[in-house]
Amino acid sequence: MTRVATVYDINMQSVKKMSSADLVVAVSPTADGQVAVQRTDPNQTHPYSVTELLNKVNAKRKGRKLTSYDIQAICWKESLRGNARYAWKHSNGASHVWSGDALSYLASLSDERYDEVRTKYGAHLRTKASK
Numbered sequence: 001m002t003r004v005a006t007v008y009d010i011n012m013q014s015v016k017k018m019s020s021a022d023l024v025v026a027v028s029p030t031a032d033g034q035v036a037v038q039r040t041d042p043n044q045t046h047p048y049s050v051t052e053l054l055n056k057v058n059a060k061r062k063g064r065k066l067t068s069y070d071i072q073a074i075c076w077k078e079s080l081r082g083n084a085r086y087a088w089k090h091s092n093g094a095s096h097v098w099s100g101d102a103l104s105y106l107a108s109l110s111d112e113r114y115d116e117v118r119t120k121y122g123a124h125l126r127t128k129a130s131k
Contacts, residue, residue: 046088046097053098053106060107070114073121074106 048056050071058065080086086102089095 042088042090042097046099048098048100048103050095050098053103056103057106060103061109063111066106066114069121070118071106073117074109074114076121076124077117 050068054066054068054071057071075081075087080102081089081096086099086105087096088099089097
């Protein structure tokens with residue numbers, strides 16, 4: 001039998017943006033010496049890769065089938081990647097993972113909203129490329 005050992009070195013640092021935090025700690029002046037710690041496991045709260053998210057959104061919604069371009073456009077327009085409620089990215093990772101809230105939100109948008117955002121995103125990319 002083969003065994004593998006892993007060593008974790010955990011460092012706590014204060015960050016200004018709550019969306020960058022892996023652990024949220026709040027101290028209340030009225031808590032009578034108690035400290036409330038809320039730990040979140042991104043594997044539980046944000047279980048979907050963008051491909052899984054797209055497949056689940058398409059299965060849940062009515063209307064045309066969305067593409068990865070639709071997801072890129074809406075993420076750009078509404079800054080979804082910066083919202084911890086919807087997306088999480090490990091500091092060493094290359095891509096974001098997505099929550100069930102993101103799935104529900106993206107599935108609730110109309111085809112008209114996606115079309116509007118696609119048009120604006122395309123114009124933004126053309127402007128960016130011409131600079």
